Amino acid sequence: MPEEPAERQLHFNLFLMGVGHHEAAWRHPRTDPAAAGDVAHFQRLARAAEAASFDSVFLADGVEARSDGGWGLISHFEPFTLLTALAAVTTRIGLIGTVSTGFSEPYNLARQFASLDHISRGRAGWNIVTSAGDRAAQNFGRSANQDHAVRYERAAEFLDVVTALWDSWEDGALLLDRASGAFAAPGRVHDIDHVGKHFQVRGPLNIPRSPQGHPLLVQAGSSDNGRAFAARWAEAVFTAQQTLAEGQAFYADLKRQAAAAGRDPARVKILPGVVPVLGSTEAEARALDEELDALISPARAVGVLSTVLGVDLTGHPLDEPLPPLPPVTEINGAKSRFELIRDLAERDRLTLRQLVGRLGGGRGHQVVVGTPEQLADHIETWFTRGAADGFNIMPPVLPGGLDDFVEQVVPILRARGLFREGYTGSTLREHYGLPRPAGRYAAA
Template sequence: MPGDNQRQLHLNLFLMGVGHHEAAWRHPRTDPAQAADIGHFQRLAQAAEAAAFDSVFLADGVEARTDGGWGLVSHFEPFTLLAALAAVTERIGLIGTVSTGFTEPYNLARQFASLDHLSHGRAGWNIVTSAGERSAQNFNRTANQRHEVRYQRADEFLQVVTALWDSWEDGALLLDRADGTYADQQKVHEIGHVGEHFQVRGPLNIPRSPQGYPLLVQAGSSQDGKGFAARWAEAVFTAQQTLAEGQAFYADLKRRTAEAGRDPRGIKVLPGVVPVLGSTEAEARALDQELTELITPERSVAVLSSVLGVDLTDHPLDQPLPPLPPLAEINGAKSRFELIRDLAERDRLTLRQLVGRLGGGRGHQVVVGTPEQLADHIETWFTQGAADGFNIMPPLLPAVLTDFVDQVVPLLRKRGLFREGYEGTTLRDHYGLPRR
């Protein structure tokens, strides 16, 4: 094992149905019915825990497409599923996505405090602002808020939530049966928040949880998103396609964090990576081709149109993208728009080629190769200033997770990059972060 002061990789398993590839449910190595089976997710979490992953992570959305694209199939609501995972695991962190756009701070603060209590300090919140118009239309709105307003609301949301978590001080819960004192009222406070978006009296109706705050995770990479992350986030799930882009994002975010008055070591950058593995390069490329051939282009184009805010449904599949609007006019996910636009332009992709490239990871880096080549890729990004760890996104589940655990993790350990086992009990312990 490396010395205590040697920097170690952080690995998070991104749980997604039967795999991250959009055609995973059609591949013979998966059983699509498992996406509705709690046992499937419990086994995945247990496998990741056996390999000493820092955490598992659930994305979430509050819309369903009606054209047969992604999102048509229902997914488990994160709190419900993470509670079920907490019951069958002991050490691995449990990170769930909840939007600041479609819930109230009091409800969310209570839910995450509850998850942190029942998991004995393993909860994490992936903070999103939700870009889609369809999502807004499910919550009594005709359109979503402007990009900058969503982040302003999110900033106030965090102020309220953290104040609620702080509304119970450590030691407030006395449970003194002799004199009938349940809690020290001097250590339980109303927060009296009155702001532009929220008015919340407090205090929270659940005592302070084991971590104080769950781990705060964020996934936006726009200018507003990076500013928000610098103020609040302790881990960032991100997507860059090249080492140079990864290094630039990493340096920028660490700089912004320092300028916000925080220690840059207190924010972990975790790019997503989709491992398409084979015992040889040829075998890995063959798997990649199998998955690509299972994509239904028309459905993928419909989803891409929604992401880009440009109707591509009648655009020829074997032509490059048409001219796209400037970034300033995009009210959706700006960083993902920019990533897809740059990928298409840099590699001169046709629409058909673009949806094929996006099918594996929706813009996250896809590494097609042997376990050794993937370990090389991870080591390069980790040692050359582009990542503190990775958000692992297997294209097929559980098959490729098994391959990663059995074949890649031992290589990372042999190189002194990843721990042999857990050294702490909470999610903050795993990320080397203090209790809040």
């Protein structure tokens, strides 16, 4: 396993999102809205990110849609199928898919990630979510979603099962010895015999241990439960942080919690999301930002915001302040995102229309509007001042916004010695400087 280079380097993940992260990207003349349903568009994005030696691409996901056609944040494609289609046209970049622990069986999920890891030769990552909101639960036989704490309890047990299944074939257990006829080594494929509160799983998995041992574990929830879960399990963390001070506080807290959980904090990589709105001058960047915001359809944006908040605001007058929101303790969704949005609306006394405009660029992630130099300064500041190990890049329009970032910002960061010139490893774990886990069943 190659070690992390002596000098700490930035990690970049491309956050895939249709034709762009801005709410109105699909209406902007620089995009082709039909591309969100065309696998070739995503293949082009993955190849462009790979050409720039990004660590990974990442697909968000949900298991719901609204019958008014408002997709919210939901991707058109299902993650395993889309990521495999990206694996087929790339060779180095990591492929991170979101799958909920709430609506899948651990055996199926362990298998699909192991299979993707084999097919991609060690490039699979799992962004672990517990899924917020009742709408998803209603697609799976429940009238309402499980409580936030129960979801995390289930998630922790889910991880115990999945990682045991990934280890159930020891490395090298597949012999394929033609002469003797021995297919697998006796005693090196294991039942896991998990019996827990939420799951009973015998094992073994029906696929040998995958190139990375365990696909990379990624997490994105920033609530108290979410941070505790990340400290225990996550190797990369995607997060939304608006200010440097908030970013530093989150970074320090998560590294501290990881250490308290007995882990090396350097092996938990923290990547805040950033929406780069670029122009050759600051004024040009501002004009693009305003041009995008003017295209927001408030009705659609309110539907998206309702999904994100877990509070139905459809029908509320656009030019009035938000109605009183329930206390966060009653929110059974993405608690930390709820608080971020609530605080923003209260602090700046925003009407609903103003709020959806403010969130249209990045759904709570920081939006940096400026020149490539200004964005590079911003990235360097966060990276060197204890707020980030890298960034989750969220271009407002795709593919154009990615091309801009790669052509205009990456060279500046390379010139400053902050970002690699090319890949030094071949697996996703190697890109992030993370070790390959040993199997738990292997004889000492």
